[in-house]
Amino acid sequence: MTDSAKTPETSKSEPSEKRFLRALRREVVDRPPFWFMRQAGRYLPEYQAIRARSKNFLEFCYNPAMATEVTLQPVHRFGMDAAIIFSDILVIPDALGQKVAFEPGRGPVLEPIGEAKDLSPFDAEKQKAYLAPVYEALRLTKAALPPETALIGFAGAPWTIAAYMIEGGSSRDFEKLKAFAYGRPAAFAAIIDMLVEAVAAHLIAQVEAGAEALQLFDSWAGVLPEPQFQRWCVAPAAMIVRKVKAVHPDVPIIGFPNRAGALYGMYASESGIDAMSIDATVPLDWARDSLQPRVVLQGNLDPMMLVTGGEAMKADARRILAALAKGPFIFNLGHGVPQITPPSHVAELSALLQNWQPT
Amino acid sequence: MTDSAKTPETSKSEPSEKRFLRALRREVVDRPPFWFMRQAGRYLPEYQAIRARSKNFLEFCYNPAMATEVTLQPVHRFGMDAAIIFSDILVIPDALGQKVAFEPGRGPVLEPIGEAKDLSPFDAEKQKAYLAPVYEALRLTKAALPPETALIGFAGAPWTIAAYMIEGGSSRDFEKLKAFAYGRPAAFAAIIDMLVEAVAAHLIAQVEAGAEALQLFDSWAGVLPEPQFQRWCVAPAAMIVRKVKAVHPDVPIIGFPNRAGALYGMYASESGIDAMSIDATVPLDWARDSLQPRVVLQGNLDPMMLVTGGEAMKADARRILAALAKGPFIFNLGHGVPQITPPSHVAELSALLQNWQPT
Numbered sequence: 001m002t003d004s005a006k007t008p009e010t011s012k013s014e015p016s017e018k019r020f021l022r023a024l025r026r027e028v029v030d031r032p033p034f035w036f037m038r039q040a041g042r043y044l045p046e047y048q049a050i051r052a053r054s055k056n057f058l059e060f061c062y063n064p065a066m067a068t069e070v071t072l073q074p075v076h077r078f079g080m081d082a083a084i085i086f087s088d089i090l091v092i093p094d095a096l097g098q099k100v101a102f103e104p105g106r107g108p109v110l111e112p113i114g115e116a117k118d119l120s121p122f123d124a125e126k127q128k129a130y131l132a133p134v135y136e137a138l139r140l141t142k143a144a145l146p147p148e149t150a151l152i153g154f155a156g157a158p159w160t161i162a163a164y165m166i167e168g169g170s171s172r173d174f175e176k177l178k179a180f181a182y183g184r185p186a187a188f189a190a191i192i193d194m195l196v197e198a199v200a201a202h203l204i205a206q207v208e209a210g211a212e213a214l215q216l217f218d219s220w221a222g223v224l225p226e227p228q229f230q231r232w233c234v235a236p237a238a239m240i241v242r243k244v245k246a247v248h249p250d251v252p253i254i255g256f257p258n259r260a261g262a263l264y265g266m267y268a269s270e271s272g273i274d275a276m277s278i279d280a281t282v283p284l285d286w287a288r289d290s291l292q293p294r295v296v297l298q299g300n301l302d303p304m305m306l307v308t309g310g311e312a313m314k315a316d317a318r319r320i321l322a323a324l325a326k327g328p329f330i331f332n333l334g335h336g337v338p339q340i341t342p343p344s345h346v347a348e349l350s351a352l353l354q355n356w357q358p359t
Numbered sequence: 360m361t362d363s364a365k366t367p368e369t370s371k372s373e374p375s376e377k378r379f380l381r382a383l384r385r386e387v388v389d390r391p392p393f394w395f396m397r398q399a400g401r402y403l404p405e406y407q408a409i410r411a412r413s414k415n416f417l418e419f420c421y422n423p424a425m426a427t428e429v430t431l432q433p434v435h436r437f438g439m440d441a442a443i444i445f446s447d448i449l450v451i452p453d454a455l456g457q458k459v460a461f462e463p464g465r466g467p468v469l470e471p472i473g474e475a476k477d478l479s480p481f482d483a484e485k486q487k488a489y490l491a492p493v494y495e496a497l498r499l500t501k502a503a504l505p506p507e508t509a510l511i512g513f514a515g516a517p518w519t520i521a522a523y524m525i526e527g528g529s530s531r532d533f534e535k536l537k538a539f540a541y542g543r544p545a546a547f548a549a550i551i552d553m554l555v556e557a558v559a560a561h562l563i564a565q566v567e568a569g570a571e572a573l574q575l576f577d578s579w580a581g582v583l584p585e586p587q588f589q590r591w592c593v594a595p596a597a598m599i600v601r602k603v604k605a606v607h608p609d610v611p612i613i614g615f616p617n618r619a620g621a622l623y624g625m626y627a628s629e630s631g632i633d634a635m636s637i638d639a640t641v642p643l644d645w646a647r648d649s650l651q652p653r654v655v656l657q658g659n660l661d662p663m664m665l666v667t668g669g670e671a672m673k674a675d676a677r678r679i680l681a682a683l684a685k686g687p688f689i690f691n692l693g694h695g696v697p698q699i700t701p702p703s704h705v706a707e708l709s710a711l712l713q714n715w716q717p718t
Contacts, residue, residue, distance in 0.1 A: 175699065178663035182671050222618075225661050225675070225693075226642040259581075261620025262645045283585040286621045302584050304537035312541050316584070334584075340534065 020082040020150040024213055024252035024275055024296055026328045032321065033081035034353045035152070036306075036346070037277075038336030039074040040086045044343060046073050057102035058094060061087050067137035068144065075149055077343070078350040081330075082150040082213070085141060085206070087134050089156025089217055092198050093165050095130040096120065112168035112176070116190035124201045131202060135209035142210030153211030155202050157218035157257075158195035158236040165191070174223055181232060188232075196236050200243035207248045215254040215277070216240065221267075222259025222279075229263050234270050241272040254298055258335070268294040280305075280334025284323035296328040301349075303333045309345035314352055321356055379441040379509040383572055383611035383634055383655055385687045391680065392440035393712045394511070395665075395705070396636075397695030398433040399445045403702060405432050416461035417453060420446050426496035427503065434508055436702070437709040440689075441509040441572070444500060444565070446493050448515025448576055451557050452524050454489040455479065471527035471535070475549035483560045490561060494568035501569030512570030514561050516577035516616075517554035517595040524550070533582055540591060547591075555595050559602035566607045574613040574636070575599065580626075581618025581638075588622050593629050600631040613657055617694070627653040639664075639693025643682035655687040660708075662692045668704035673711055680715055 020033040041047055047070050054060040061067060071086045090108055094100040097120045099111040113119060128135075142151050156164075164170075166177045181188045203214050221233045234257075241253055255273035257264065259281070268276055268291050275296035278287055282300055291297060301320060305313045321331065331353055337346070379392040400406055406429050413419035420426060430445045449467055453459040456479045458470040472478060487494075501510050515523075523529075525536045540547045562573050580592045596614055603612060614632035616623065618640070627635055627650050634655035637646055641659055650656060660679060664672045680690065690712055696705070 173663070173697065175663065175666070175697065178661070179666060182661075182664060182667040183669075222620075222640060225639045225659075225664075227675075227678070228661075229640070259618070259620070261581075261618070261640055262623075262642050263640065264621075265645075266642070280584045281581060281588070281620055281622065283621050283625070286624075300584075302537070302541075302587075304532070304534065305541060305584075307534070307538060308541040310542075312544075316586075319586070338532065338534065 017148060018081070018150045018212070019148070020330065021212055021252070023328055023330050024254075026296060031353070031356050031358075032325050032329045032331045034331035034350070035080040035082040035084065036074070036333050036337050037084070039078075039080060039084070039346075040070045041337055042339040043337055043341040043346075044073055044077070046077075058088070058091070058100065061091060062133040064133050064136035064140055067134070068140040071137070071141045072144055074346075075145065078346055079354065080149070080350065082152050083141060083145055084152040084154060084215065085134070085138050085211065087137070087154070089154075089161060089219075090164060091131055091134060092156060092161050092195065092202060095127045096122065096194075096198060098165060107170050108164060110164055110168045113165050113191075115187055116194055119194070122194050122197045124197070127198060127201055128205055131205065135205055138206055138209035138211055150212045151210055152213050152215055152254075153203060153206030153209075154215040154217060155199045155206075157216050157221070157233065157240075158192045158199060159221060159224075159232045160217060160219045161195050161199070162188075162191055163220045174220065178223075181228065185231075192232060192236055196239045196243075200240045203240065203244050204247050207244070207251050211251070213252045213254065214244065215256060216273070218255070218257045221257035222261065226263060226266070229257075229260070230266065230270070233257055233260075234267055237267070237271040237273065245272075252296075254296075265290055275328075275330065277332060278334065282334075284320060288323055288327060292324065292327040292329070296330065297324055298330040298332045300332070300334040303335050303338050303341070306333065306345050306349060307338055307341050309342065309348065313345060313349060317349060317352055325356075325358060376507055377440070377509045377571070378507070379689065380571055380611070382687055382689050383613075385655060390712070390715050390717075391684050391688045391690045393690035393709070394439040394441040394443065395433070395692050395696050396443070398437075398439060398443070398705075399429045400696055401698040402696055402700040402705075403432055403436070405436075417447070417450070417459065420450060421492040423492050423495035423499055426493070427499040430496070430500045431503055433705075434504065437705055438713065439508070439709065441511050442500060442504055443511040443513060443574065444493070444497050444570065446496070446513070448513075448520060448578075449523060450490055450493060451515060451520050451554065451561060454486045455481065455553075455557060457524060466529050467523060469523055469527045472524050472550075474546060475553055478553070481553045481556045483556070486557060486560055487564055490564065494564055497565055497568035497570055509571045510569055511572050511574055511613075512562060512565030512568075513574040513576060514558045514565075516575050516580070516592065516599075517551045517558060518580060518583075518591045519576060519578045520554050520558070521547070521550055521591075522579045533579065537582075540587065544590075551591060551595055555598045555602075559599045562599065562603050563606050566603070566610050570610070572611045572613065573603065574615060575632070577614070577616045580616035581620065585622060585625070588616075588619070589625065589629070592616055592619075593626055596626070596630040596632065604631075611655075613655075624649055634687075634689065636691060637693065641693075643679060647682055647686060651683065651686040651688070655689065656683055657689040657691045659691070659693040662694050662697050662700070665692065665704050665708060666697055666700050668701060668707065672704060672708060676708060676711055684715075684717060
């Protein structure tokens with residue numbers, strides 16, 4: 001009888017063999033593990049083929065067989081060390097009852113909310129039932145993944161989800177969102193607090209369905225001054241980490257406060273996350289000296305280098321490895337794989353990473 | 360006979376009386392000087408009234424009387440310590456012969472170029488003649504400004520101008536721009552080199568027309584990894600600074616590598632600028648300890664705090680003053696005044712700054 005037998009949903013087959021999980025635990029690995037944000041996506045023809053079978057993007061996310069298939073596609077093609085379940089950060093507002101649609105060429109469109117009371121109150125059981133297809137996709141994926149490949153669950157962070165909920169979609173200046181957060185902080189806090197509950201519950205349910213690590217995407221963290229960043233990004237992340245760790249103390253959590261600039265330092269120190277994804281603009285010497293002593297780092301090739309390919313891409317990947325691979329490190333991009341990426345470039349980069357030898 | 364009599368175009372009336380110029384020279388001032396990026400603009404009804412008289416935005420910029428009038432408007436209303444000449448960073452591609460239009464609600468639209476040879480070669484005399492209305496506006500403004508108010512000239516930085524020239528407008532991911540810069544760096548360098556010449560010539564001509572300080576706006580500096588930031592933002596800024604200082608060694612130059620995050624440090628050390636504008640996301644302790652010893656700092660209230668107004672705005676302004684006003688510092692926003700700003704909030708903030716006493 002092993003320890004893992006007590007929690008069969010989270011049992012890991014040969015966990016010590018998974019390079020990705022070993023790196024997250026700061027164990028020595030033969031080479032840095034790698035995966036790419038949005039590695040399952042439109043740049044792959046086999047993704048497009050599956051995607052074409054479903055008109056509606058959220059329906060597609062909620063189809064466990066399809067979500068499983070596209071999650072596995074890049075792993076089969078390129079052999080990443082981790083797969084991230086195919087889903088979307090906007091399943092949370094969708095589960096909360098907000099109207100969410102994805103319009104081709106325009107991205108997500110939501111019916112903007114004005115107050116927390118515009119939504120039904122958070123109901124953990126209801127959310128778990130509503131998002132059951134996501135958990136089913138995790139179970140199917142876990143069973144189908146190669147034994148050396150780790151499975152990542154994820155959620156959007158409260159600030160970023162709130163941005164979509166209040167702006168009604170993407171935004172350049174986040175005028176509605178900031179007017180709300182700066183002008184009526186108590187009402188805004190009610191929304192953030194509800195999202196902390198919803199996100200933590202969603203992450204916990206993903207671990208129970210087989211996720212071995214979690215990533216919290218705060219895509220719009222980089223637009224806030226320090227006190228607001230602390231209040232609306234770092235503090236909610238810390239609360240989510242506490243809630244998840246209270247139930248699953250050993251599951252590693254990766255935070256991604258995208259474009260946080262010099263504020264990555266505060267996030268590394270105060271959020272309680274185990275690892276931090278950094279965008280492509282973070283200077284490597286600073287990351288190595290100021291961030292890596294505190295958290296496992298993940299990043300940070302410019303996705304447009306992947307589009308460029310060739311020697312420029314390889315030289316930039318080697319620059320990153322030379323700076324960060326001595327510490328605990330997971331190679332990734334600074335943001336998602338662009339749709340215009342030639343799959344052959346992803347293959348070239350994957351081969352470089354698989355064959356990389358520290359000098 | 361004073362020194363300044365040798366270069367009558369740049370002579371300053373009582374320069375030591377101008378708080379803004381004294382702060383830029385690191386002299387002790389009674390309180391930090393202030394001005395606001397885009398302080399002349401659509402949030403002011405008196406601006407809208409003038410703007411309505413001209414259909415075309417570039418025609419408006421090239422009308423010296425109108426440009427002068429809108430430059431003076433915020434100074435008359437709020438008493439900023441500096442006025443920035445009303446113009447646009449896209450006068451450079453316009454002068455180079457690229458088709459530039461401003462479409463209401465959509466921003467600038469350019470006919471994208473593919474190569475440096477798609478443009479007529481840079482001709483200093485031709486540019487100076489083409490942009491004569493800008494210089495005339497500077498002369499008129501200089502003559503009309505209150506004696507205590509400094510006059511700032513400006514230009515876009517090569518990387519940011521190139522972004523508009525190649526993308527054909529604003530962009531979210533700068534795919535065309537980065538594909539060009541990363542994939543064909545020699546051809547891209549030809550465009551940047553031409554822009555270094557054009558921008559330096561435009562800045563020098565502005566000093567000759569009465570500008571007492573200069574600001575170089577690199578609005579899209581914040582999307583590049585370190586080596587690319589060094590090559591396409593820092594190095595061109597350094598070349599421009601050298602060219603301007605070779606002719607006008609005493610004119611202070613403010614650089615604004617917007618959203619550069621931790622890379623603000625490299626810009627402060629290597630660009631040769633005298634002062635650096637920082638966006639609202641830069642943490643103040645880090646700015647004070649890592650940046651202010653190297654450059655005069657300018658910033659960094661979140662423009663959405665100005666829209667919010669009231670105690671939230673005032674508290675945030677005081678937070679910035681408490682952290683940075685001991686060093687050489689100019690109070691500003693982290694970005695331009697938003698169109699939705701109530702002018703009364705600008706008045707409130709201006710009064711706070713005019714009455715601020717260090718504790």
